[in-house]
Amino acid sequence: MAKNISSETQNEAMKVAKATQKPGQTKEQTKLIALGIEKGIAEYKKQQKSKARDRDKSRKQEIRAKARAAETVDSDTTELETNSTRPMLPWGLLVLSWIGFIGFHFLK
Structure with a gap:
């Protein structure tokens, strides 16, 4: 066990021991x-x-949990955005093509 104790700690302990030393106390x-x-x-x-x-483990777990929550919210939002814009594209192209056909027919 003494191998794990740093010299800094040993010096600090010796200072404290000498500071609290009582009269008649031996060096041992x-x-x-x-x-x-x-x-x-x-x-x-x-x-x-x-x-x-x-503390570090719990902080990292909180960060991971927040990242997972944000990731699921982002994926849900992205999924909703793609689903709501995709059906409008074909209908918009169909309307534009009919307007083009009607305009071409009247201009002729």
Whole structure:
């Protein structure tokens, strides 16, 4: 476990242990207190990393859900637009052709 603890954390733990050192306390006792503080700091950092990962996962899931919802709305809208414009095209061409035929017949 001591291999996972950074020197920065060890230094910080030693500072805290020395700051709380009581008169008559031996160096070994101070080192043991520093080790306990190191373990506490390491555990705290692990918990924070875990919470950060969980937050990232939930944020990514929300983004994916929003993207899926937007994608389904876009596909529905596109489908409605294509269905509503397609039937008008043949009828419009038919009306134009009849107007053209009638106009050609009267101009003759």
